[in-house]
Amino acid sequence: MSTYPQLLSPLDLGFTTLPNRVIMGSMHVGLEEVKDGFKRMAAFYAERARGGVGLIVTGGIAPNDRGRPMPGGARLTTEAEAEKHKPVTAAVHQAGGKIAMQILHFGRYAYHEQLVAPSALKAPINPMTPHALTTDEVHQTIDDFVRCATLAQSAGYDGVEIMGSEGYLLNEFIAARTNQRDDEWGGSYANRIRFPVEIVRRTREKVGQNFIIIYRLSMLDLVEGGSTLDEVIQLAQAIEAAGATIINTGIGWHEARIPTIATKVPRAAWAWVTQQLKGKVGIPLVATNRINTPEVAEQLLADGFCDMVSMARPLLADPLFIAKAAEGRADEINTCIGCNQACLDHTFAGKVTSCLVNPRACHETLINITPAASRDKIAVVGAGPAGLSFATAAAQCGFDVTLFDAAAEIGGQFNIAKQVPGKEEFYETLRYFGKQIWLTGVTLKLNTKIGAMARAAQPSMAAISVQELVASGFKHVVLATGVIPRTPPIDGIDHPKVLGYLDVLRDKKPVGKTVALIGAGGIGFDTAEYLLHEGTSPSLDKAKFFAEWGVDTDYSSRGGLAPAHIEASPRKVYLLQRKASKVGDGLGKTTGWIHRTSLKNRHVEMLAGVTYRKIDDAGLHITVNGEARTLPVDNVVICAGQEPQRELQADLQAAGLAVHLIGGASEATELDAKRAIKQGLELAVALASGSAEKPSQPSTVDAPRVNAESTAMNSAKSYDTLSVTLHDHIATITLNRPDKANAMNLAMWHELRQAFKWVDATADVRVAILEGEGKLFTSGIDLQMMMGMGDQIQNDCEARTRENLRQVILDLQDSLTTLERCRKPVLAAIHGACIGGGIDLICCADMRYCSADASFSIKEIDIGMTADVGTLQRLPKLIGEGMVRELAYTGRKFDAAEALQMTLVNRVFDSREALQNGVRELAASIAAKSPLSIRGVKEMITYARDHTVADGLNYVATWNAAMLLSNDLQEAMMANMGKRAPKFKD
Numbered sequence: 008m009s010t011y012p013q014l015l016s017p018l019d020l021g022f023t024t025l026p027n028r029v030i031m032g033s034m035h036v037g038l039e040e041v042k043d044g045f046k047r048m049a050a051f052y053a054e055r056a057r058g059g060v061g062l063i064v065t066g067g068i069a070p071n072d073r074g075r076p077m078p079g080g081a082r083l084t085t086e087a088e089a090e091k092h093k094p095v096t097a098a099v100h101q102a103g104g105k106i107a108m109q110i111l112h113f114g115r116y117a118y119h120e121q122l123v124a125p126s127a128l129k130a131p132i133n134p135m136t137p138h139a140l141t142t143d144e145v146h147q148t149i150d151d152f153v154r155c156a157t158l159a160q161s162a163g164y165d166g167v168e169i170m171g172s173e174g175y176l177l178n179e180f181i182a183a184r185t186n187q188r189d190d191e192w193g194g195s196y197a198n199r200i201r202f203p204v205e206i207v208r209r210t211r212e213k214v215g216q217n218f219i220i221i222y223r224l225s226m227l228d229l230v231e232g233g234s235t236l237d238e239v240i241q242l243a244q245a246i247e248a249a250g251a252t253i254i255n256t257g258i259g260w261h262e263a264r265i266p267t268i269a270t271k272v273p274r275a276a277w278a279w280v281t282q283q284l285k286g287k288v289g290i291p292l293v294a295t296n297r298i299n300t301p302e303v304a305e306q307l308l309a310d311g312f313c314d315m316v317s318m319a320r321p322l323l324a325d326p327l328f329i330a331k332a333a334e335g336r337a338d339e340i341n342t343c344i345g346c347n348q349a350c351l352d353h354t355f356a357g358k359v360t361s362c363l364v365n366p367r368a369c370h371e372t373l374i375n376i377t378p379a380a381s382r383d384k385i386a387v388v389g390a391g392p393a394g395l396s397f398a399t400a401a402a403q404c405g406f407d408v409t410l411f412d413a414a415a416e417i418g419g420q421f422n423i424a425k426q427v428p429g430k431e432e433f434y435e436t437l438r439y440f441g442k443q444i445w446l447t448g449v450t451l452k453l454n455t456k457i458g459a460m461a462r463a464a465q466p467s468m469a470a471i472s473v474q475e476l477v478a479s480g481f482k483h484v485v486l487a488t489g490v491i492p493r494t495p496p497i498d499g500i501d502h503p504k505v506l507g508y509l510d511v512l513r514d515k516k517p518v519g520k521t522v523a524l525i526g527a528g529g530i531g532f533d534t535a536e537y538l539l540h541e542g543t544s545p546s547l548d549k550a551k552f553f554a555e556w557g558v559d560t561d562y563s564s565r566g567g568l569a570p571a572h573i574e575a576s577p578r579k580v581y582l583l584q585r586k587a588s589k590v591g592d593g594l595g596k597t598t599g600w601i602h603r604t605s606l607k608n609r610h611v612e613m614l615a616g617v618t619y620r621k622i623d624d625a626g627l628h629i630t631v632n633g634e635a636r637t638l639p640v641d642n643v644v645i646c647a648g649q650e651p652q653r654e655l656q657a658d659l660q661a662a663g664l665a666v667h668l669i670g671g672a673s674e675a676t677e678l679d680a681k682r683a684i685k686q687g688l689e690l691a692v693a694l695a696s697g698s699a700e701k702p703s704q705p706s707t708v709d710a711p712r713v714n715a716e717s718t719a720m721n722s723a724k725s726y727d728t729l730s731v732t733l734h735d736h737i738a739t740i741t742l743n744r745p746d747k748a749n750a751m752n753l754a755m756w757h758e759l760r761q762a763f764k765w766v767d768a769t770a771d772v773r774v775a776i777l778e779g780e781g782k783l784f785t786s787g788i789d790l791q792m793m794m795g796m797g798d799q800i801q802n803d804c805e806a807r808t809r810e811n812l813r814q815v816i817l818d819l820q821d822s823l824t825t826l827e828r829c830r831k832p833v834l835a836a837i838h839g840a841c842i843g844g845g846i847d848l849i850c851c852a853d854m855r856y857c858s859a860d861a862s863f864s865i866k867e868i869d870i871g872m873t874a875d876v877g878t879l880q881r882l883p884k885l886i887g888e889g890m891v892r893e894l895a896y897t898g899r900k901f902d903a904a905e906a907l908q909m910t911l912v913n914r915v916f917d918s919r920e921a922l923q924n925g926v927r928e929l930a931a932s933i934a935a936k937s938p939l940s941i942r943g944v945k946e947m948i949t950y951a952r953d954h955t956v957a958d959g960l961n962y963v964a965t966w967n968a969a970m971l972l973s974n975d976l977q978e979a980m981m982a983n984m985g986k987r988a989p990k991f992k993d
Contacts, residue, residue, distance in 0.1 A: 039081035056104025067111025074112030096163030114176030166219025172257020184232030211250025233566025270345035391419020393670025394487030396687025499622030519641020745781025787843025
């Protein structure tokens with residue numbers, strides 16, 4: 008007998024039968040808009056179909072241009088577009104699955120100028136005001152939905168899901184708060200629901216009876232002025248009568264300030280809402296949100312909460328979820344932890360979705376675990392997320408893997424994170440990796456210290472020297488040794504009241520009633536959450552969660568809202584950061600607001616732009632907003648970042664071992680489990696395929712590693728603020744301070760000069776790409792650098808002070824002019840925000856390209872400055888003087904579309920991934936040309952910009968008098984005659 012009889016029982020829909028009660032819920036994965044996206048979608052969904060899910064629902068596809076989420080977003084409006092979907096449906100059917108396409112109109116949530124809504128009311132999460140649909144446009148929109156459904160049917164889909172929840176267009180018609188129309192589509196509730204009911208009715212008429220129609224119904228709006236329970240029931244019954252096959256549950260509008268799917272939400276927290284409709288309609292009801300284990304799903308079905316369960320992210324995490332449950336292997340399921348870091352955060356950043364615990368998700372065609380050519384012995388030092396990921400993947404590839412860790416259990420930083428209220432799901436990831444170690448045959452050696460000082464370890468710990476590793480025959484050593492906390496240089500940092508975050512979270516040292524946390528990144532927020540909760544975590548207690556966030560579980564109020572009731576906090580907490588930006592600005596895009604709200608509800612005082620003066624018996628002495636304050640705290644907890652723990656590297660390499668760095672040992676700018684697990688998997692796959700980069704070389708600089716691909720690259724120095732790579736003659740210079748919004752500090756200005764001098768001097772480099780790491784391209788000049796400039800230039804003589812300041816400005820100008828002096832073309836790839844000094848920087852590039860989410864602003868005017876590093880001199884040559892005056896005088900932000908219109912950028916790409924791919928393709932095209940000719944073209948165009956036409960013609964004549972005799976010209980002519988690609992010298 009099955010352990011999950013309800014979950015695995017078939018569901019008869021009359022004209023077709025689903026094999027079990029699980030729907031893979033809709034989520035936008037970003038593949039719809041990228042090159043080879045439909046091929047990748049086919050592989051992605053087929054893998055889930057093979058895993059046994061009952062019915063797959065795709066990400067949302069717009070029924071017309073106005074319904075797109077952004078310019079270039081996915082739509083289905085023509086037969087030609089339907090053809091692209093056929094490989095997806097064919098792949099799913101071949102794998103034995105069924106698939107429906109979600110039709111989603113973004114309404115007033117769309118980010119483009121054509122956005123529409125029932126009424127011209129702006130959404131609080133969108134700066135743009137929508138156009139109110141006319142009566143004729145309402146009818147046309149219904150037609151568009153119906154046409155989209157019929158095209159989906161022709162593309163081979165087994166059904167469609169009509170998205171009527173989460174605050175999108177259909178939901179906006181239903182709610183009086185967004186529908187102020189006075190025609191047949193507004194006013195009474197019967198009129199307001201006419202739009203979605205007509206869409207379902209007309210769709211059913213068109214597609215016939217043997218086609219699944221799911222309606223995603225907003226059962227709990229969680230916003231002021233939302234629907235009542237009686238209205239929800241009325242709509243559900245009308246939707247059933249109109250021809251829907253299944254009703255799926257939608258919880259909360261996107262603008263709602265109550266978390267609905269994040270890891271802080273208890274498992275299956277919202278199933279009670281679905282249950283309200285049981286017995287009120289006769290078609291199957293689907294419960295959704297935070298249902299991530301077969302046990303939870305089985306209980307919901309057995310207790311009559313629903314007829315089916317929807318899982319979206321859990322099937323990102325493990326495509327074989329259903330198969331494992333059916334085969335009695337539930338303990339092998341890679342459980343979704345609800346973090347959003349690689350799924351929804353990627354979606355809102357315009358990147359292809361993936362999964363923190365399963366980096367192959369949506370990358371099935373790019374990351375393949377294949378057998379290694381030989382069973383090499385590999386030692387992995389460190390059993391944190393990176394080490395666990397690598398060790399288990401490498402063992403799957405056939406390597407002989409031994410995993411060492413000095414601790415008594417696996418997990419590394421996850422063992423700390425899992426203790427934070429709201430992060431209990433991290434236990435599941437360690438459970439999964441523990442099982443994988445056993446299944447893949449990894450040899451696990453805990454309580455084992457590696458290295459020259461290993462003999463000094465405590466008696467209960469085993470010790471293995473580097474020489475013993477060599478003698479054991481290990482061919483590779485993977486250092487996944489993680490990070491150690493960074494101690495900031497503050498007077499009094501050794502005071503007895505000072506603790507580290509490990510003292511609090513790991514060692515459980517006592518903490519007083521008043522606490523200051525230095526550092527407001529993820530660790531600072533986690534430590535604050537830990538200190539502010541006592542008793543059961545709200546994430547494990549539904550009643551406590553609903554009370555804290557103000558949810559009316561009696562559903563007696565509109566939208567299901569109730570006054571929040573928050574338990575008294577056991578401590579007074581100050582959360583401090585040096586940056587002047589919003590506290591917690593670097594947290595996840597879809598979860599940061601939850602963490603900030605949670606702390607605000609507990610009266611945490613969050614301070615930004617803090618200077619730490621000293622710590623003594625009186626407390627923590629700080630300066631904030633120019634005001635000196637003393638915080639009378641019992642303890643100061645340091646949460647100020649980390650440093651890589653890689654002291655073994657030099658000894659291992661000196662012994663002749665190939666050493667690879669992953670996880671925090673590779674890069675410690677922030678604790679990033681997503682990157683760590685992905686690095687582990689990718690290194691294992693690369694070693695198995697023989698495509699791994701050369702092992703890292705010893706480094707005395709705590710900086711991102713420079714890839715060692717060529718002799719030229721090996722000679723390049725490491726950088727503190729940049730990441731530099733060289734592949735196929737293309738150098739990529741990445742602004743690499745993502746935790747600081749890529750703010751351009753003094754080190755970055757100097758390193759930009761060094762990097763582009765290296766590009767110019769290195770023969771192997773033919774073209775350079777300039778991009779930014781993290782959420783944006785750059786926030787411009789580092790304001791902290793400017794604040795500290797006074798001490799740098801100060802002199803007793805005012806004239807000399809001014810002379811010093813002038814020299815600083817000239818040096819900054821020269822750093823950027825290095826891009827123009829560089830003889831190789833520089834292509835700027837801009838995503839997110841490009842502010843202030845970022846405009847100065849990109850103006851020096853040869854060409855500029857951006858993603859659709861990009862925005863630009865000359866912000867110097869807003870901080871009382873005149874832009875002085877090149878924007879006011881170079882930008883008028885690019886977009887015209889009048890436009891530059893407007894932008895510089897107002898400091899206003901302009902988007903990608905306007906940047907394209909004014910010719911600041913050459914092209915706008917739909918997503919960041921498309922931008923990176925497109926710019927790299929262009930760079931490759933340039934790199935294939937004669938390097939000498941390319942250098943000549945750049946020289947001529949730059950010269951012509953600053954000289955008369957006559958001077959330019961004279962200069963190019965002089966240039967070509969020498970260059971027309973080049974070997975490149977002869978090679979190009981011979982290649983053309985031989986109908987082959989030319990091969991140019993560097």
